[in-house]
Amino acid sequence: MVISNLYTPKQIEVLKTVLRRKDWRLLINYGAVRSGKTVVDNDVFLMELRRIRKLADSLDVDEPMYILAGYSSKSLQNNVLQELTNKYGIEFKFDKHGSFKLFGVKVVQTFTGSIAGLGAIRGMTSFGAYVNEASLANEIVFNEILDRCSAPDARIICDTNPDVPTHYLKKDYIDNQDQNAGIISYHFIIDDNKFLPKEYIERKKAGTPSGMFYDRSILGLWVSGEGMVYRDFNKETMVIPHDKLPDDLTYYAGVDWGYEHKGTIVVMADDKAGNTYLIEEHTKQFEEIDYWIQIARGIQERYGSRIKFWADSARPEYVARFRREKFNCANAKKHVLSGIESVAMLMKQGHFFVVKEAIDYFLDEIYQYVWNEKTGEPQKLNDDVMDATRYAEYNQHLRVVAKPKAKPSYLR
Numbered sequence: 001m002v003i004s005n006l007y008t009p010k011q012i013e014v015l016k017t018v019l020r021r022k023d024w025r026l027l028i029n030y031g032a033v034r035s036g037k038t039v040v041d042n043d044v045f046l047m048e049l050r051r052i053r054k055l056a057d058s059l060d061v062d063e064p065m066y067i068l069a070g071y072s073s074k075s076l077q078n079n080v081l082q083e084l085t086n087k088y089g090i091e092f093k094f095d096k097h098g099s100f101k102l103f104g105v106k107v108v109q110t111f112t113g114s115i116a117g118l119g120a121i122r123g124m125t126s127f128g129a130y131v132n133e134a135s136l137a138n139e140i141v142f143n144e145i146l147d148r149c150s151a152p153d154a155r156i157i158c159d160t161n162p163d164v165p166t167h168y169l170k171k172d173y174i175d176n177q178d179q180n181a182g183i184i185s186y187h188f189i190i191d192d193n194k195f196l197p198k199e200y201i202e203r204k205k206a207g208t209p210s211g212m213f214y215d216r217s218i219l220g221l222w223v224s225g226e227g228m229v230y231r232d233f234n235k236e237t238m239v240i241p242h243d244k245l246p247d248d249l250t251y252y253a254g255v256d257w258g259y260e261h262k263g264t265i266v267v268m269a270d271d272k273a274g275n276t277y278l279i280e281e282h283t284k285q286f287e288e289i290d291y292w293i294q295i296a297r298g299i300q301e302r303y304g305s306r307i308k309f310w311a312d313s314a315r316p317e318y319v320a321r322f323r324r325e326k327f328n329c330a331n332a333k334k335h336v337l338s339g340i341e342s343v344a345m346l347m348k349q350g351h352f353f354v355v356k357e358a359i360d361y362f363l364d365e366i367y368q369y370v371w372n373e374k375t376g377e378p379q380k381l382n383d384d385v386m387d388a389t390r391y392a393e394y395n396q397h398l399r400v401v402a403k404p405k406a407k408p409s410y411l412r
């Protein structure tokens, strides 16, 4: 078997470094989604366990320990353990703490998504660590993992998607030029993955929203958004007259409560061809809940009593009131980036339309809806219709959208 049949050129570079260089402590594989980062890290993980077993023998250590870290138990299972089982037939036998022994090394699992991850590794002396999806790791937990790796020649391997450029993993580690720190990083782009069919990559590129989403998930860059959030919005093609609306639609609504700020209810509709239409927008400032109940009644009369209202959960008393009034009202999941991504994807793919006669503030807002480069999220200004639209779109189609991305740890 030729090695280029087993690995991509980028993965081979990583493996060569791991095998030949002795002077590194931290290896970070970062970049595009599905570019081959985890596959190579999984193999480096196994190589590391073998190296550590040998090292432990020479040091007369019975049971060397190793940290396996991931955002959650589920993500670690899917990204690492299940993959190793599928590829090499490795069966893991867990003890009651979720630890297991492999190649004579005790592997302790810890979850980096919350500070609770500290408990599993506190006080431990580790011969190394593997941190999957490192940018999602709580910074305190990440630092603790590095501190725990205090055995001789301990090494840490990470893979990660990019985040904002001010993320600690980028600023403090990838950009660290200090030779003594022993940090090596590799930048992966989606084209690096020779195992993905060309058509898949082309489709993925064509379907990924322009700007930040494309730069991160296709080009693997640590960027924040800048300028307009919905760059692919095109007034000429996406604003359509009411008589162009197809029939046989599925209707649902999004609600952003407001008083000082404007309140908004939008009605959206999906056709059978995968298009989504914004067909009504009701936006008003200084109105109490009774006003919104009247608006929602009208919507029920036009689109049926079971129409779903995806509502901002920040005002539970309003959601409760809607339910008492017998509206089919649910708390919307509010992951900002995932919500925006799901609307932006429809726009990029030419599946998003707004009905000209129906909109009031929509156009005003969409051109003013811009990224805040510091937070990596949109500026919270004149965003009421934008919020209601993404609550409706994202929640109605949750089944087809990638898993929500966690906020960078310093925003949590």
Ligand SMILES: Nc1ncnc2c1ncn2[C@@H]1O[C@H](COP(=O)(O)OP(=O)(O)O)[C@@H](O)[C@H]1O
Pocket: 006, 007, 008, 011, 032, 033, 034, 035, 036, 037, 038, 039, 040, 159, 188, 193, 195, 196
């Ligand atoms: N060396 C490889 N051999 C075979 N398939 C690979 C290899 N590297 C990547 N792949 C394929 O590409 C997919 C994405 O790789 P993965 O490492 O999970 O990407 P990332 O972690 O960058 O999102 C894998 O699920 C697998 O199908």
Ligand SMILES: [Mg+2]
Pocket: 037, 038, 039, 079, 159
């Ligand atoms: Mg991965």
